Amino acid sequence: MSDPLELTGAQAAAAIRAGDLDARELFEAYRARAAAEELNAFTWVGDEAPATDPDAPLAGVPFAAKDLFCTEGVPSQAGSRILEGYRPPYSATVVRHLQEAGAPLLGKTNQDEFAMGSSTENSGYGPTLNPWDRTRVPGGSSGGSAAAVAAGLAPWAIGTDTGGSIRQPAALCGIVGLKPTYGAVSRYGMIAFASSLDQAGPLTRDVTDAALLLRHMVGQDPNDSTSLPFPDPIALPTAERLDGLRLGVPSELSSDGIAPGVREAFAKTVALAEELGASVDETTLPHAPHALAAYYLIAPAEASANLARYDGVRYGLRVNGDDGLLEMYTRTRAQGFGAEVKRRIMLGTYALSEGYYDAYYGSAQKVRTKIADDFREAFDRFDFVITPTSPTVAFTLGEKTDDPWAMYLNDYCTVPVPLAGLPAISIPNGLSEGLPVGFHVIGPAFSEPRLLDAAYALEQAIGFDGAEARA
Amino acid sequence: MIDRAQVEHVARLARLALDESEKDEMARELSGVLEHIEKISELDLADVPPTSHVVDVTTPLRADEPTACLTREQALDQAPATQDGGFLVPSPGAAPA
Numbered sequence: 001m002s003d004p005l006e007l008t009g010a011q012a013a014a015a016i017r018a019g020d021l022d023a024r025e026l027f028e029a030y031r032a033r034a035a036a037e038e039l040n041a042f043t044w045v046g047d048e049a050p051a052t053d054p055d056a057p058l059a060g061v062p063f064a065a066k067d068l069f070c071t072e073g074v075p076s077q078a079g080s081r082i083l084e085g086y087r088p089p090y091s092a093t094v095v096r097h098l099q100e101a102g103a104p105l106l107g108k109t110n111q112d113e114f115a116m117g118s119s120t121e122n123s124g125y126g127p128t129l130n131p132w133d134r135t136r137v138p139g140g141s142s143g144g145s146a147a148a149v150a151a152g153l154a155p156w157a158i159g160t161d162t163g164g165s166i167r168q169p170a171a172l173c174g175i176v177g178l179k180p181t182y183g184a185v186s187r188y189g190m191i192a193f194a195s196s197l198d199q200a201g202p203l204t205r206d207v208t209d210a211a212l213l214l215r216h217m218v219g220q221d222p223n224d225s226t227s228l229p230f231p232d233p234i235a236l237p238t239a240e241r242l243d244g245l246r247l248g249v250p251s252e253l254s255s256d257g258i259a260p261g262v263r264e265a266f267a268k269t270v271a272l273a274e275e276l277g278a279s280v281d282e283t284t285l286p287h288a289p290h291a292l293a294a295y296y297l298i299a300p301a302e303a304s305a306n307l308a309r310y311d312g313v314r315y316g317l318r319v320n321g322d323d324g325l326l327e328m329y330t331r332t333r334a335q336g337f338g339a340e341v342k343r344r345i346m347l348g349t350y351a352l353s354e355g356y357y358d359a360y361y362g363s364a365q366k367v368r369t370k371i372a373d374d375f376r377e378a379f380d381r382f383d384f385v386i387t388p389t390s391p392t393v394a395f396t397l398g399e400k401t402d403d404p405w406a407m408y409l410n411d412y413c414t415v416p417v418p419l420a421g422l423p424a425i426s427i428p429n430g431l432s433e434g435l436p437v438g439f440h441v442i443g444p445a446f447s448e449p450r451l452l453d454a455a456y457a458l459e460q461a462i463g464f465d466g467a468e469a470r471a
Numbered sequence: 472m473i474d475r476a477q478v479e480h481v482a483r484l485a486r487l488a489l490d491e492s493e494k495d496e497m498a499r500e501l502s503g504v505l506e507h508i509e510k511i512s513e514l515d516l517a518d519v520p521p522t523s524h525v526v527d528v529t530t531p532l533r534a535d536e537p538t539a540c541l542t543r544e545q546a547l548d549q550a551p552a553t554q555d556g557g558f559l560v561p562s563p564g565a566a567p568a
Contacts, residue, residue, distance in 0.1 A: 086549055087549065088549075089541055089545040089546075089548065089549075090541075182525050182526060183525075183526045196523065196524045196525070222533065225529075225530065225531050226524070226526050228526065287514075290510065290511050290514065292507070293507060293508040293509075293510055293511045294511065296504065296507075296508055297508060304485060308486075311486070312551060313550070313551075313558050313560055314546075314549065314550055314558060315549035315550060315551075316549070316551075317551070318551035318552065320561060321561075323564055324561045324562045324563055324564020325560055325561045325562065325563045325564060326486075326563070326564070327488075327561075327564075328560070328561050329486045330486050330487060330488035331488050333485075333486055333487050333488070334487055334488035334489065337487075342487060342489075342493075342497070343497065343500060343501065343504075345485050345487060346478070346481050346482065346485060346487070346497060346501060347501060347504060347505075349481050349484050349485040350473065350477070350481045350501070353480075353481060353484060359512070360508070362521060363511050363512065363514075363516055364511065365521030365522055365523055366516040366519040366520070366521050366522075367511055367514065367516065368521070368522040369519050369520055369521060369522040370514075370516075370519060372522060372525065403503075404500055404503065404504055405503060405504055405507050408504075420525065421525030421526065445525075
């Protein structure tokens with residue numbers, strides 16, 4: 001048979017089931033590649049293939065998990081030095097679900113510290129490189145997962161998205177990334193960044209793999225009281241046409257600040273969608289331009305509370321001082337957190353502090369309501385809203401690290417979506433300057449099966465080839 | 472927009488030790504970000520209800536029955552310091568200035 005590492009996850013599972021491929025050999029082939037990789041995509045790689053069942057749904061095809069998923073007995077550091085060497089006593093529900101479906105854990109992937117970043121340069125363990133061009137970032141914060149899948153170091157991976165952390169790195173690495181509806185996937189065992197926004201999802205080579213992984217990730221979990229039962233079965237997508245589908249292009253997210261090459265790729269995909277039978281019209285999300293401001297109040301505010309737990313008492317780093325408990329706290333946090341995490345803790349604490357709460361955090365929550373209303377109105381007229389995923393292709397390492405807001409602008413098109421709790425998928429839709437561009441499809445809550453079908457039809461028509469990054 | 476004294480106050484609330492050069496840099500960077508964020512004050516949000524969560528969060532109650540949980544050994548396993556089956560911390564010492 002052809003090179004097993006060129007198979008998608010679904011193809012590899014089918015080959016194992018048919019007896020054409022041995023799950024242990026597949027694991028070993030990926031393990032060897034992951035252990036020898038030079039992108040710094042992995043922070044930990046497994047050493048032995050666990051026994052798997054070829055009749056299980058995922059048939060022994062291994063997966064990579066972003067470092068912030070707790071994995072029992074396996075380092076789970078969330079890209080932070082404050083959790084260096086932390087080995088949790090339990091696994092995240094979503095990790096357990098995938099393992100129970102027959103997928104062994106291949107390794108843990110690099111990320112921006114506590115998922116705060118859009119380039120993976122904020123990792124305490126060094127940046128990950130983009131497999132298309134090693135002088136460039138893979139995006140972030142799930143940059144290790146995206147780079148690993150794009151480079152063929154893992155068949156598929158899981159990541160988390162708070163403001164775009166699955167979709168933007170998927171776009172910059174030329175792969176598929178899906179952020180599910182808030183509540184569809186349990187957050188139990190995910191090291192928290194912003195609890196009202198965080199959501200786990202798949203990063204895969206194609207849309208079929210995204211559907212297959214998602215099917216085994218969703219479900220209500222008694223350990224996450226914000227999780228909900230997924231209403232419909234998630235079938236593998238088969239749509240070839242988009243007849244009757246109404247797609248809305250929000251003027252606010254498709255012109256200003258979008259690089260010409262990204263706009264060009266977007267226009268081509270819109271034309272393809274029309275050829276496939278969809279109707280495409282302009283729509284409006286009037287409050288979307290304010291989403292970044294709302295996000296950079298809400299997410300840091302929640303983070304400042306979530307990250308209070310890193311105090312040198314129960315796990316992770318401790319730095320003692322001469323002056324008792326308080327100094328131990330402040331020194332531990334000063335040494336353990338990186339610059340961006342400190343910035344966001346400061347911003348969030350400020351936004352929640354006496355005298356500023358209403359003006360900042362309170363206003364941001366109201367903007368959040370308006371953004372959700374905007375989407376609701378758009379979905380009265382359209383099935384999906386489409387935008388470019390990222391305003392630019394992958395940028396060079398260090399290019400945006402001096403200006404926080406320039407970095408935050410990467411999330412311009414992705415950040416309104418989690419504020420409204422909606423699902424969205426990014427699929428690769430071409431190259432600009434030799435680098436991948438992403439196409440972003442946003443749907444109403446729990447529309448993932450339809451979203452995957454539409455993305456699949458587009459994927460077939462686009463015919464994007466990611467083989468270059470796996471070479 | 473946010474000055475050094477405010478940075479020191481917020482750092483104290485956040486239990487973060489910042490050295491002198493970090494304080495100036497933090498003041499400059501936070502001011503830069505807040506300049507963009509303050510544009511939301513241009514919106515009329517008077518009658519808009521806030522959204523804290525997109526899911527209707529209620530607090531579900533489970534049956535009050537004992538279930539498995541971490542053992543004491545597991546809970547203490549990753550701690551930087553333990554003593555007599557508990558987490559060991561430095562003395563609370565002097566009150567914060």
